Amino acid sequence: MTTPVCTSASNVATRRAGTHPMASHLSYPSFASYVKARQPVLLRTARSLTANPCDAEDLLQTALTKTYVAWDRIEDHRALDGYVRRALLNTRTSQWRKRKVDEFACDELPEPEGLPAGDPAEQQALHDAMWRAIMKLPARQRAMVVLRYYEDLSEVQTAEVLGVSVGTVKSAVSRALGKLREDPELSPVR
Numbered sequence: 081m082t083t084p085v086c087t088s089a090s091n092v093a094t095r096r097a098g099t100h101p102m103a104s105h106l107s108y109p110s111f112a113s114y115v116k117a118r119q120p121v122l123l124r125t126a127r128s129l130t131a132n133p134c135d136a137e138d139l140l141q142t143a144l145t146k147t148y149v150a151w152d153r154i155e156d157h158r159a160l161d162g163y164v165r166r167a168l169l170n171t172r173t174s175q176w177r178k179r180k181v182d183e184f185a186c187d188e189l190p191e192p193e194g195l196p197a198g199d200p201a202e203q204q205a206l207h208d209a210m211w212r213a214i215m216k217l218p219a220r221q222r223a224m225v226v227l228r229y230y231e232d233l234s235e236v237q238t239a240e241v242l243g244v245s246v247g248t249v250k251s252a253v254s255r256a257l258g259k260l261r262e263d264p265e266l267s268p269v270r
Contacts, residue, residue, distance in 0.1 A: 111151055114160060115144060122164055129172045139175075143167035213263040221256035224249055 119140070126136040126143070146167045147160070154163055214222055220242075227238040228249075235253075239246045260266060 111148055114157075118161060118164075122161070122168070125165055126168055129168060139168060139172055142171050146171070209265045210260075213260050213266055216263070217256050217259060221252050221259075224252050225256045225260075228253055 122143075123136060123140050126140040127133060130136045130139060143164050144167075147154075147164050150163075154160065214225060217225065223242060224238055227233045227241060228235070233241065235246050235249045239249045242249070
């Protein structure tokens with residue numbers, strides 16, 4: 081006969097089969113009756129640890145599995161609720177730590193790759209309309225809009241290039257954007 085590689089798994093199988101030396105007073109039906117009696121209370125505890133009810137059910141099942149595996153080692157069965165609650169908390173903490181590395185919450189979903197490109201003729205018409213509208217701006221406002229939005233300079237960098245204050249850049253760009261919003265050629269964009 082071969083020796084089992086995983087002794088904890090074979091011990092669990094032995095306990096389930098009822099051949100464990102302590103199986104006479106700690107058998108599966110007593111665990112089943114405990115779960116049947118206490119599951120609603122324990123599920124409420126699990127739900128308080130997770131936002132999703134389905135995750136709470138999974139969390140409780142994991143904690144009950146750990147409890148079943150350790151059933152014969154729990155000396156005081158009056159403390160079973162505490163044992164299961166500790167298993168719930170430890171399991172949730174482990175999940176949280178693992179998820180912290182693997183998942184990152186973000187406000188916006190990334191755009192899927194391969195979005196269909198717009199009609200090139202429409203894009204060119206919009207580009208031309210935008211340039212015509214920008215050319216209608218006074219020279220100073222036009223320079224600031226081009227530096228800020230086409231050259232992607234910050235307000236501070238734009239102010240340095242033009243030799244003006246940051247406040248001047250902010251107010252001039254604000255006025256220029258207001259004029260662009262009112263331009264009739266750009267109304268289809270809105």
